[in-house]
Amino acid sequence: MTDDRMGGLDVEAIRRDFPILERRVGEHPLVYLDSAATSHKPNQVIDAEADFYRLHNANAHRGIHMLGEEATQAYEGGRATVARFLGAPEPETIVFTRGVTESLNLVAFGWGRTHLREGDEILLSDMEHHSNIVPWQMTAAATGATLRYIPLTDDGLLDLSQLGSLLTERTKIVSVTGMSNALGTITPLRQLADAAHAVGAMIAVDAAQLAPHSPIDVVALDVDLLGFTGHKMLGPTASGGLYGRREVLESMEPMLGGGEMIHEVFHDHSTYKSAPFTFEAGTMPIAQQVGLAAAIDYLESLGMANVRAHEEEITGYALDRLLDAGATVFGPKDASIRGGAVSFWFKDVHPHDLATILNEEGVAIRAGHHCAQLVMRRYGVPATARASFYVYNTRAEVDALVDALDRAQAIFS
């Protein structure tokens, strides 16, 4: 089959590592095209998490015993793995969080509430996930800062023509996605970082979609903060983190107080540990972060450049087939400037109906607003259908998606 190698990945071999892909939906094989919501996990990750519980389980940074030492080493080893994966200069620039939602809340709270005041501006974009909007709204309400948004072009790109008036000396932080979950668009992060720094603003990045699909080098991109989510990149749920430049992390307040984030506790005050530990109060999802490190090892064994090449190839194929079938695609039509989350509307079949009908054929897609209501409003739709791809998806699965569209058409014609 021509699917065997795509963009340098041996997809059939990869599929054998993912036991869930053997599931069937009724009489049909499962065709899972919802990895932008959450990816599946290979045996290597499932085993790493299970082995942590079977062999090494203890609380990290606490136990003065063998298991405690092993748990701490596994957890901190994971921090070093994440740092290497993101091109971060040292493990201490990585804060473990439960995913990008927590990472962005930490930035909006821990940095925003101490650095922003009335008259300051926060620059977001119209393609942000709600997790990169709502925390900033809360911070704006608490500090008196103002939110501004970079608009979108009809093609689903950031419209940077007005950037000069949106990004001014009043702007204190730009917080943008690296890859849109609703449109697939890859944003020009280095250009935005340079523009932000030119006016003295910081830049934070929501890399929930970018990190699973593309090589990232936080130093080359020159971003100040970057949050990512483990469960979208083959890792366990509740794994993830926040990269921050050391000086930036040191200027932030913790969002949660509690165990393990303190130096000393007195009746009336406490002193805190330094970053990243000051941001990791309470018992963290240790086994999950260990699983995340295994996920990163897995992705690195594939090679992130190959992962990206596969995505570009399958996304290009899906765009061609969907457009040929008569679907309206939201977002860029050129696979080289976008990721594998393809939002579309098929004829006049509502996305919800489409998802139900496709499920009957074994095809799992997402239907809804994808936590990006500003995007839906911009393009005048209440919802879209979204097929999204990852390392285990094949051209044959894109074909199954397109074939299943025929059934929807037959029902609604």
Next chain:
Amino acid sequence: MALDDIYKEVILDHYKSPRNKRELPGAELQCHANNPLCGDEITVFAHVEGGSIAEVTFQGAGCSISQSSASMMTEAVTGSSIEDARSLATGFRGMMAGEVEPDEETFGDLVALKGVVQYPIRIKCAVLAWDVLQDALDGAGEASGAQAHTV
């Protein structure tokens, strides 16, 4: 086949040719709600006379299940007393919870929506219009319908 249970002809007919889909100028009762899961939205307008629903219409956008349910609902409750409309709404919810066997005479076309029970995530779509109607009727006890949230 399972899909035939949900996409019945009568449902598709109400979806493609919705009944009473228009604004109702001067409606005493008007309520709006959306389904945050998918963005479906429904506004129900009702004109009440002497304790009965003289006229009921809806506006909205969404999937075939939410919109056909709204269309069928307007047909089912037009001319009924507020009390009967409430009890139909309760019965409809019961059907969607799989707890009430629908009576064809009372439910009419609405019986067609019974198949949605097999698709738990879609039940919210079917119930949306009824939620809005109930909110609207909750305002009917007040002289001005003041409890109804206007759009």
